[in-house]
Amino acid sequence: MKAIKYLFAIPLLYFLACSTPKEESGVVANNETARARLDSTLNSMIETGMVAGASALIFEKGKEAYFNAYGYADREGKVPMDRNTIAIIYSMTKPVTGAALMTLYDKGAFQLDEPLSKYAPEFADMKVFAGIDSVSGEMILEPLDRPITIRDITRHTAGFANNPNMPGLGDVLRAVDPANRENTLVQMAEKMGAIPLMFQPGTQWAYGPSVDVQAFLVERLSGMPYGEYVKKNVLDPLKMTETRYFVPEGDRSRMSAIYRRNEDGTLTQLPDSSAHSFNINHWALTPGGFGLTSTVDDYMRLAQMYVNEGTLDGAAILKPETVKLMATNHLDENIKERMWLPSKGQVGFGIDFAVRLRPPASADENHGIVGEFFWDGAASTLFWVDPANDLTAVLFVQIMPFAGQVHKKFRDAVYGPYVPENVK
Template sequence: MGFHKARLDRLHDALAGHVERGGVPGLVGLVAVGDEVHVEAIGKRSVGGGPVGRDTLFRIASMTKPVTAVATMILLEECRLRLDDPVDELLPELANRRVLRAVDGPLDDTVPAERPITVRDLLTFRMGTGILMVPPGSYPIQRAMDALDLGQGLPQPSVVPEPEEWLRRFSTLPLMYQPGERWVYNTGSDLLGVLIARACGRPFEVFLRERVFEPLGMKDTAFSVPADQLDRFATAYWNDPATGELAVFDEAAGGQWATPPAFPAGAAGLVSTVDDFLAFSRMLLGGGRFAGERIISRAAVELLSSDQLTADQKARSSLDPGFFDTNGWGFGVAVVTRRTGLGHPVGQYGWNGGLGTSWGVDPAGGVIGVLLTQRLFSSPVLPLVHQDFWTSAYQALDQ
C-alpha cells in the first residue's frame, strides 16, 4: 500500500484550484498511509501575506473535541472517572437539573431531570444541552446562553469567562432535553474540560500538555499562539454576514488566539499544525501507543471510535439532513457507518472544525487525512475544498 505518484498530481491540482479561484487564501493538506506521508502547502497565510508552510498554525476549532475525549479516556483508565457515574460529585453545580418542558418554551417552564448527567453523556453529547441547529436566537434558551457568554457558537476565546465562573453561569440554566434522550452538539466537550481539571487537580490545559501533547511531541498545539510564533499563524476569514464578501474573522497578531484564554475550551479552543495532528492520529492508529509510549489502551481507542448512539437517539437528533443516515457518534468523533462516496470508508472516524479544518483516521486502510484551511464553514455541509480533498486523497492511494 502507498501512493500512486501520478494521481498525487490530481490531489495537488484539486487543492490548488480552490486557492487560485479564491475559495480559500491558503491551505495545508496531509495524507498518510503506512510510513508514507504526502503534504501539500498552497497559498498564503493571509490575503496578500506570506506563503503557507507545513508548519503554519491554524485554529482547529471542533477538531479539539477528540483531543478532549482522549484526555478523558486517560482519567477513565486511571479510575479517577467512570463512564456511567453521575458527574454530580465533581460538578455539584449540575446536580438536580431542571429540564425545559419544550425546547422553544420559556426558561421557567421546566420539569425535573429524570436522571443525573453521566461522564458518558458528556462524551457522546447526550447530556441534554448543546448547540441547536436552528437560526441563532430563535429560542429563549439560545438567547440566555448567548447573554451569559458561554461560547456555544462561533469560538470567541476572548469573551468566555474562566472555568469556575463559566460553570456557575451554565448551572443557572435548565437543560434543553432529558439526559440521554438525544444527541445535541458541542457543550459536552466544554464541560469535560472543567470535569478533567477537577478530577486531576490541575488546569485542563496543563493536563493536556503533560499527558497528551508532550508525550506525542505536539509542540505547537495549544489554546493560544506565543508572540514569537505569530508569524506562522494564519488569519481566519469568513463570509461577512452583512455583505457576503470574504472578510477577516480573526487576525493572527492581536486576534483572539494571540493571548491565553480565560476558558480553555475543550470543544473548539485549540490551534495546531498538520504534523501535530499526524502524531495524534498515529497514536490512535497504533492502538494508543506512539514512539514506544502508551497514551491510552487499545480498548480505549476502540471504544472512543465506536458508534455509541441508538437508532432512536439518532432519529431525534440533527446536524444536517441525513448525517446520521451514514454516520454514528463515538467519543468526540463521528464514525462512518455506511459508505456513500469516494472519500469516507466505513469505520473511518474523525471530525471537522467549523473554522475551516477536517480530519479523519481510517483504521482498516491505515490512512490518515488532515486538511487545514482558514475559511469558516458557511453551513454544516463540508465546503467543496474539503469534499475534493477527501475524494482526491483516496483516489491517490495505490492499494
C-alpha cells in the same frame, strides 16, 4: 572469457531484480494517480477561490505518503501556506480533550455511565426547558427523566443549551454567558448548571458545550488545571509542541489569516485582531471544545497515536481497548434528532469523533471507509483516521462559514471516484 562473465552476470541481474522488494502501492503511498489527483484538487481550490490556502498531510502505514501546500496563509500579505503554518483548529480541539479525559478513564477515575453530578455537583439539580407559560411568561421546567451521564458529555446527548436565539431559553443563556473567556472552567460549570437543558439527556444529538464540560471534569478529577493536564499527559508525550492555546509573539507571523466567504463567492480576510484574539491573549477559560492552534505535522502526531491504538514513538497515551471504545458508535438508532450530523455521511458518534458505519450511499456523500473516525473545525479544517488502510489525513484551510464541499473534494481526491457497493 568476457562472454562467460556476461553469461553469469545476466542471471545474477535477473535474480537481484526479482529479489529486490517492491514497495506496494497504497491508497496514496506510491500511487501516482492519487497524488496527482490530490495536487489537482488542492490547486483547484485556490484557483477557483474556494479557499485562500490549503495544506494537506497524509500518512500510510506510519510513513508520510503525501504533503503539499497551495495558496496563501495570508493572501493580502503574500505569505504562502506552508508546512509550519499555524492554524486555528476550533473543534479539532475536541479529540485532544477526549484523549485527556480517557487517560483518566484508563486510570479507573470514572465510568462512562456514572452520573456527571457524582463528580460535579454543579450539575446535580438540572431541569429541562419545556416552553414558556403563555400567562405568566415564565419558563416551564420539567425534572430530569435520568441524570446526565459522562457518556452523554462525550457524545453530545447531555442537552446543554447551545442556541442563544432560542426563544425563552436563549435569553437565559445570553444572560448567564457560561462561555465568557473570563470564566474559569469551574465558573463555566457553575453557570451551565444554572441553565435548564434543551431536552432530556440521551434523547437527542445536539452539538454544543459538552466537551468544555469534559475539560472541567478532567480538572476536577485530576486536581490539576486542565491546560496543565492536557499538556503533561497528551501534548508533551506526543511531542506536539505547536499545539497550544496561547501563541507567543515570536510565532505569530506563522499564524494563518482567516477568511470569510461572501454570498457572491469572494473571500474577505477577517481582521487578525479579532480572528486571533483568543490565541494572542491569555484568558481564564481553557475550553475543551475549541481554542487550540496547531500545524499539520503536530496534529498528525495525534492522528498517528489514534491509528496506532494509543501509542506513538514509545509514548503510551491510551490503552488500545480505550481507543477502540472511543472509535465505536455510542448513538442508539432510536436517537432520531441529530442536528446536522447526517450531513457528515453514514455516521454515528463515538467519544469526541464521528464514526463511519456504512459506505457512502451515493456520490453526493462524503467518501470514506467503514470504521474510520474523524472530526473537523469551524474554519473547515479536517482530520480522519482510517484503520482499515492504516491511513491518517490532516487538511488545514482557514475559511468560514464551514465549507463542507472542501472536505468532499479532498476525500474524493484521496479515495478516488465513488463506486457503488453493488458494482464493486
